[in-house]
Amino acid sequence: MKNVIEVKELTKHYNGLTAVDHINFEVEEGEVFGFLGPNGAGKTTTVRMLTGVIKPSSGSVSVMGFDLGRHPIRAKETMGVVPELSNAYTELSAWNNLQFMAELYGVPKRVAVSRAEELLTKFDLYDRKDHAVKTFSKGMKQKLITAMSLMNDPEILFLDEPTSGLDVRSARLIKEMVRELRDTGKTIFLTTHYMDEASQLCNRVAIINHGRIAAIDAPEKLKMRIGGLQYVEVSFTAPVDVSDLRAMAGIIGLRTSGDKIQLYTEEPDRTIRSLVDYSRSNDLEIVTLNTLTPTLEDVFVKLTEEE
Amino acid sequence: MIDQMRRAYAIAKKDVRIYYLKGPVIIFGILSPAFLFLAFMIGRDLHVDFLIAGLLGMTIFFTSTSVTPVIAPTETQTRNLERLAAAPISVTTILFGDMLASVLFGIAISLVPILLGMALGVTIVHPFILALGIVLAAFCFSAMGLIFSSTPTSMTSTVMMLSTMIKFPLVFISGIFIPVQELPSWGRALASLSPLTYITDLCRYSFQGACHYPVMVDIGALLVFLIVFMVIAIKLHERSLPKRL
Numbered sequence: 001m002k003n004v005i006e007v008k009e010l011t012k013h014y015n016g017l018t019a020v021d022h023i024n025f026e027v028e029e030g031e032v033f034g035f036l037g038p039n040g041a042g043k044t045t046t047v048r049m050l051t052g053v054i055k056p057s058s059g060s061v062s063v064m065g066f067d068l069g070r071h072p073i074r075a076k077e078t079m080g081v082v083p084e085l086s087n088a089y090t091e092l093s094a095w096n097n098l099q100f101m102a103e104l105y106g107v108p109k110r111v112a113v114s115r116a117e118e119l120l121t122k123f124d125l126y127d128r129k130d131h132a133v134k135t136f137s138k139g140m141k142q143k144l145i146t147a148m149s150l151m152n153d154p155e156i157l158f159l160d161e162p163t164s165g166l167d168v169r170s171a172r173l174i175k176e177m178v179r180e181l182r183d184t185g186k187t188i189f190l191t192t193h194y195m196d197e198a199s200q201l202c203n204r205v206a207i208i209n210h211g212r213i214a215a216i217d218a219p220e221k222l223k224m225r226i227g228g229l230q231y232v233e234v235s236f237t238a239p240v241d242v243s244d245l246r247a248m249a250g251i252i253g254l255r256t257s258g259d260k261i262q263l264y265t266e267e268p269d270r271t272i273r274s275l276v277d278y279s280r281s282n283d284l285e286i287v288t289l290n291t292l293t294p295t296l297e298d299v300f301v302k303l304t305e306e307e
Numbered sequence: 308m309i310d311q312m313r314r315a316y317a318i319a320k321k322d323v324r325i326y327y328l329k330g331p332v333i334i335f336g337i338l339s340p341a342f343l344f345l346a347f348m349i350g351r352d353l354h355v356d357f358l359i360a361g362l363l364g365m366t367i368f369f370t371s372t373s374v375t376p377v378i379a380p381t382e383t384q385t386r387n388l389e390r391l392a393a394a395p396i397s398v399t400t401i402l403f404g405d406m407l408a409s410v411l412f413g414i415a416i417s418l419v420p421i422l423l424g425m426a427l428g429v430t431i432v433h434p435f436i437l438a439l440g441i442v443l444a445a446f447c448f449s450a451m452g453l454i455f456s457s458t459p460t461s462m463t464s465t466v467m468m469l470s471t472m473i474k475f476p477l478v479f480i481s482g483i484f485i486p487v488q489e490l491p492s493w494g495r496a497l498a499s500l501s502p503l504t505y506i507t508d509l510c511r512y513s514f515q516g517a518c519h520y521p522v523m524v525d526i527g528a529l530l531v532f533l534i535v536f537m538v539i540a541i542k543l544h545e546r547s548l549p550k551r552l
Contacts, residue, residue, distance in 0.1 A: 053389060054552065055549070072397075077395045081390070087385055087390075091325045092321070096324065103316075104317055104394040104396060
């Protein structure tokens with residue numbers, strides 16, 4: 001697989017602060033690459049540099065073989081972008097927004113018409129194509145913005161928080177679209193706060209923290225990297241004293257989540273036996289008992305806390 | 308280059324749809340210079356062709372600088388600017404598109420005082436010079452409007468205040484209400500620094516056949532102002548665009 005994005009020593013300073021600090025990574029053709037990080041870690045700044053919106057202080061970005069610094073127009077023509085803080089032109093209709101995008105990317109008129117019809121139908125917006133975007137709901141606007149980014153049939157699609165604040169159905173539609181695009185060989189650079197989303201969709205993820213890359217790997221490999229963090233999730237019919245559970249042999253950490261208690265352990269079998277004994281001796285009923293492996297969220301929390 | 312021109316045209320079409328085809332914008336473009344003009348002309352014994360030439364110069368000036376200053380701050384606020392910045396277009400293309408829409412608007416509205424003048428019996432002695440002057444002035448004033456919009460703010464009121472502070476004094480030093488030749492020497496020197504002086508002078512030449520500066524000086528000055536304004540606007544916007552996002 002060839003690399004379609006190559007980032008070398010990319011750095012951005014703002015007023016004496018380093019927002020992005022000498023980061024390096026590659027994105028391969030046809031992969032969904034997740035870019036995760038806490039607020040203020042440098043995610044949006046990185047995406048803005050990769051999409052040519054802002055210039056880096058130093059370092060280089062190559063997109064589809066075009067150096068973004070030297071050939072920004074050629075590089076941008078290969079991309080579709082859904083910026084985090086972006087909007088369609090609310091005074092224009094959905095149709096006019098799509099045609100405007102097509103004109104900006106030099107898409108021939110006939111292709112633009114058929115592509116707009118196809119995308120509006122796919123995103124369930126065709127009936128509203130002539131309505132001003134200001135009458136659209138948030139979900140409809142986000143679907144339109146996503147459709148706008150696809151008008152030039154891009155090789156690489158940058159999605160910055162594409163499902164943020166969307167209802168379940170709209171979010172599912174966008175995730176489905178990401179899968180479909182991946183299946184057609186497109187490359188997707190996905191920035192998200194939703195770990196489940198990254199885990200389900202991404203071939204590889206990078207975690208950025210304090211402007212530096214903390215880790216890059218496939219989600220499952222990242223989870224294995226903190227393999228000691230298996231946990232047993234339990235809930236009882238009545239509240240319990242968590243210090244009793246923390247005192248059990250083999251417990252290395254404890255977290256509560258609603259009525260559930262997550263016990264981090266290297267010996268799940270021993271922990272389950274201890275929990276059953278505990279419930280018997282305290283006359284409690286176990287409502288749920290699950291053995292779980294670490295999630296991408298656990299990896300994210302561990303790596304970002306470590307720094 | 309041709310691709311970028313086509314994309315600038317797409318931006319101009321978008322601007323016309325969103326910003327120019329609005330009743331208040333069109334009415335303001337006509338009424339604003341008309342009221343200013345009437346306030347100074349009532350009670351003064353001046354020829355109608357002198358008056359119409361001044362009104363025409365002011366109309367092009369006010370209409371061509373009316374909307375360009377607010378596009379960048381508005382699109383910063385409505386979060387459309389980042390999308391434009393991510394598109395395969397340069398800052399120059401964006402500005403040229405904004406300027407093109409403004410030029411078309413300025414030219415269209417300038418027909419109002421011309422038709423009014425013709426209805427009042429004014430004849431156009433040099434129509435081609437007038438047409439050239441209107442087009443050049445519309446480009447020049449639109450580029451001037453782009454300089455006002457380079458302030459990295461999303462507040463249109465800030466930009467409008469700045470633009471008004473510069474536009475109104477220019478009206479008074481540009482020979483619209485008092486012919487340049489009747490101004491004192493310091494007044495004539497000040498007038499020569501305003502691009503509005505040269506289009507007003509060209510309008511007088513087109514309507515009355517007489518002007519203060521030679522025609523080629525008027526045309527040359529408008530061209531020089533256009534190039535200088537455009538270069539400054541591009542440089543300032545290249546610097547301010549990242550600060551807006």
